[in-house]
Amino acid sequence: MTSVTYENVVKKFGEMTAVDNINFHVDDKEFLVLVGPSGCGKTTALRLLAGLEEISSGEIKIGDRVVNDVAPKDRDIAMVFQSYALYPHLSVYDNMAFGLKLRKVNKDEIKRRVTEAADVLGITDLLQRKPRQLSGGQRQRVAVGRAIVREPKVFLFDEPLSNLDAKLRVQMRAEISKLHQRLQTTFIYVTHDQTEAMTMATRIAVINKGKLQQIDTPQNLYDHPGNLFVAGFIGSPAMNFFPGKLRKDGDKIVVDTGDFVVPIPAAKAAPYKPHTDKDIIFGIRPENIHDADFVPPNIDAEKVAVKVDVTELMGNEIFLYLVSGKNTFVARVDPRSKLRVGQQAQVMFDMDNFHIFDASTEEAIR
Amino acid sequence: MNRITHILRDQKLGSALGMLVLVVLWSMPTLGLLITSLRPSSVAEISPWWEALFNPLSTVWTLDAYQNSLDSGMLASLINTIAVTVPATILPLMIAANAAYAFTFLNFKGKEFFFAMLVALMVIPLQSSLIPVLRGMVAFQKAFHIPLTGTYASAWVVHSAFAMPLAIYIFRNYMMTLPKELIEAARVDGASNYQIFWQLILPMSVPALASFAIFQFLWVWNDYLIAFVFVGEQKAVMTYRLLRLLGQYGQGWRDVAAGSFISLIIPLLVFFGLQRYFVRGLLAGSVKG
Numbered sequence: 001m002t003s004v005t006y007e008n009v010v011k012k013f014g015e016m017t018a019v020d021n022i023n024f025h026v027d028d029k030e031f032l033v034l035v036g037p038s039g040c041g042k043t044t045a046l047r048l049l050a051g052l053e054e055i056s057s058g059e060i061k062i063g064d065r066v067v068n069d070v071a072p073k074d075r076d077i078a079m080v081f082q083s084y085a086l087y088p089h090l091s092v093y094d095n096m097a098f099g100l101k102l103r104k105v106n107k108d109e110i111k112r113r114v115t116e117a118a119d120v121l122g123i124t125d126l127l128q129r130k131p132r133q134l135s136g137g138q139r140q141r142v143a144v145g146r147a148i149v150r151e152p153k154v155f156l157f158d159e160p161l162s163n164l165d166a167k168l169r170v171q172m173r174a175e176i177s178k179l180h181q182r183l184q185t186t187f188i189y190v191t192h193d194q195t196e197a198m199t200m201a202t203r204i205a206v207i208n209k210g211k212l213q214q215i216d217t218p219q220n221l222y223d224h225p226g227n228l229f230v231a232g233f234i235g236s237p238a239m240n241f242f243p244g245k246l247r248k249d250g251d252k253i254v255v256d257t258g259d260f261v262v263p264i265p266a267a268k269a270a271p272y273k274p275h276t277d278k279d280i281i282f283g284i285r286p287e288n289i290h291d292a293d294f295v296p297p298n299i300d301a302e303k304v305a306v307k308v309d310v311t312e313l314m315g316n317e318i319f320l321y322l323v324s325g326k327n328t329f330v331a332r333v334d335p336r337s338k339l340r341v342g343q344q345a346q347v348m349f350d351m352d353n354f355h356i357f358d359a360s361t362e363e364a365i366r
Numbered sequence: 367m368n369r370i371t372h373i374l375r376d377q378k379l380g381s382a383l384g385m386l387v388l389v390v391l392w393s394m395p396t397l398g399l400l401i402t403s404l405r406p407s408s409v410a411e412i413s414p415w416w417e418a419l420f421n422p423l424s425t426v427w428t429l430d431a432y433q434n435s436l437d438s439g440m441l442a443s444l445i446n447t448i449a450v451t452v453p454a455t456i457l458p459l460m461i462a463a464n465a466a467y468a469f470t471f472l473n474f475k476g477k478e479f480f481f482a483m484l485v486a487l488m489v490i491p492l493q494s495s496l497i498p499v500l501r502g503m504v505a506f507q508k509a510f511h512i513p514l515t516g517t518y519a520s521a522w523v524v525h526s527a528f529a530m531p532l533a534i535y536i537f538r539n540y541m542m543t544l545p546k547e548l549i550e551a552a553r554v555d556g557a558s559n560y561q562i563f564w565q566l567i568l569p570m571s572v573p574a575l576a577s578f579a580i581f582q583f584l585w586v587w588n589d590y591l592i593a594f595v596f597v598g599e600q601k602a603v604m605t606y607r608l609l610r611l612l613g614q615y616g617q618g619w620r621d622v623a624a625g626s627f628i629s630l631i632i633p634l635l636v637f638f639g640l641q642r643y644f645v646r647g648l649l650a651g652s653v654k655g
Contacts, residue, residue: 050550050554051553051554052550052553052554071553072550072553072554073553073554073555073556073557073558077554078554078555079550079551079554081547081550081551082547083545083547085545085547085548085550085551087548087551087552087566088548088570089569089570098552098555098557098565099554099555099556102555102556102557102561103556146551146555150555
């Protein structure tokens with residue numbers, strides 16, 4: 001049973017606070033992805049767990065053991081670095097065996113584990129090579145292999161795919177997911193790439209400016225972002241935001257952006273009643289804005305008048321860059337859409353899927 | 367004609383020609399030394415050495431000078447020089463590598479200050495501290511009854527000490543270029559500082575260690591001053607012996623030429639043995655790209 005717990009963890013570098021009071025709990029066998037923009041403190045958070053940085057205050061536990069003062073080698077973790085960090089003068093075999101030799105594992109056992117890991121990763125015929133004779137993808141596999149043979153309780157990954165080209169990245173993504181299923185161990189993975197986070201994680205922790213923004217399953221994070229940052233960070237193209245006000249209009253509550261007004265469906269209106277006449281930010285994802293000619297059935301759609309600014313045909317869909325008064329936003333519409341650049345048109349907002357944030361706290365209202 | 371200018375314009379050929387000129391220029395004195403050492407004194411004293419070079423067949427060649435210098439104890443001095451030089455190269459190398467590791471990868475109080483002090487020590491000239499060091503050594507051997515002056519060990523200690531600032535400086539600068547992640551990876555893998563030093567840093571620092579070793583070796587090999595002051599006559603090193611060979615009036619200059627040539631052989635072997643480390647890019651491929 002290897003869980004990982006962060007309790008009020010703070011890391012300061014001089015005056016700068018890199019990790020600001022982070023709390024979360026990772027269950028055994030979970031695949032947690034720490035995601036956020038560069039410089040947000042996610043890598044520092046991981047390095048604290050690895051023991052490569054000292055915690056300024058708070059506690060990190062692996063299982064039930066507080067590891068604040070435990071040396072990296074005694075934490076029973078293995079880490080895969082962004083730059084692979086292979087030992088240049090050792091062969092692939094020796095790179096993978098290095099940690100085991102230090103731990104005085106007997107030779108046959110080392111051989112068994114290395115061959116097995118090499119087999120899993122498909123690098124058996126590279127074992128006698130030096131790192132400089134390997135391609136980026138192969139080096140990455142060796143780095144992962146070096147972690148696997150240690151049979152640690154927790155695997156740590158620090159942006160392991162960011163030096164690979166796009167195609168290889170997709171492939172390695174799937175392989176790491178498979179590895180997680182196979183090994184049944186706790187994985188903690190740092191990335192700035194939200195696609196990696198969404199595709200691999202059992203849960204995602206979004207971090208910004210050293211603070212934990214939200215931690216949840218990928219689907220919940222996407223469907224119910226807790227604040228403006230998470231809403232904007234997860235999803236591509238990003239969610240559209242419209243500053244505006246909540247207003248009472250008869251017995252309805254409406255969102256008034258100054259350029260257009262959309263009513264909130266009665267069934268969803270209850271949480272917003274206390275917020276009428278307050279400044280809010282209205283958010284809607286590009287796929288929830290439809291061409292008026294191709295509205296899916298059974299949705300609660302509201303008309304908004306727009307001008308088409310740019311169209312991008314992606315084949316299976318079209319991205320429309322739309323202008324409504326002072327707002328520009330993106331819609332992801334049916335590829336049969338006939339809307340053309342410069343055209344005045346009406347698009348339909350799917351009012352079953354929208355988000356409203358308090359303009360001052362940026363927290364979601366729900 | 368056209369073709370010649372074309373070839374001359376070719377940069378590779380240009381630099382090769384430049385190299386050739388330099389090589390000839392630089393090896394001329396050595397060649398002169400070799401030929402002089404092989405000519406009988408009666409001829410060498412009345413005609414320049416290049417005459418022998420241009421008429422190799424009509425010249426009389428002799429190994430007299432080699433015989434003389436060997437008879438005067440050159441071989442024993444060669445052993446003495448080796449006994450001084452090898453430890454005086456390895457000792458500072460190992461100590462400085464350890465120190466540089468600490469200055470690069472460990473955090474301790476006053477790290478920057480101590481490093482700055484060490485670098486500052488480089489400005490102290492050897493000559494000005496020679497006698498104070500000798501007096502200190504004499505006081506030490508009186509106090510602890512350990513003989514030092516006149517032994518090889520005294521030269522090891524002094525050479526190591528004077529080499530230390532530059533060696534630490536060079537090694538630290540080199541180790542700073544090693545990717546920090548490698549050390550972190552090793553730490554997570556379970557290596558202690560000692561293991562990281564021996565199994566990772568030392569093998570990866572071979573280019574820096576080798577180039578320092580070459581310089582230190584040549585410096586100690588050619589040193590006269592420290593050997594003269596600390597080791598002295600009992601275990602005369604080659605530089606000391608060469609001066610003796612020259613004689614009061616400089617009459618033994620052909621013997622010196624022969625002795626110099628004997629003393630040249632081992633440094634040449636060392637250089638050719640280690641020179642590949644200058645060009646080896648040991649790190650290629652360890653980190654990204």
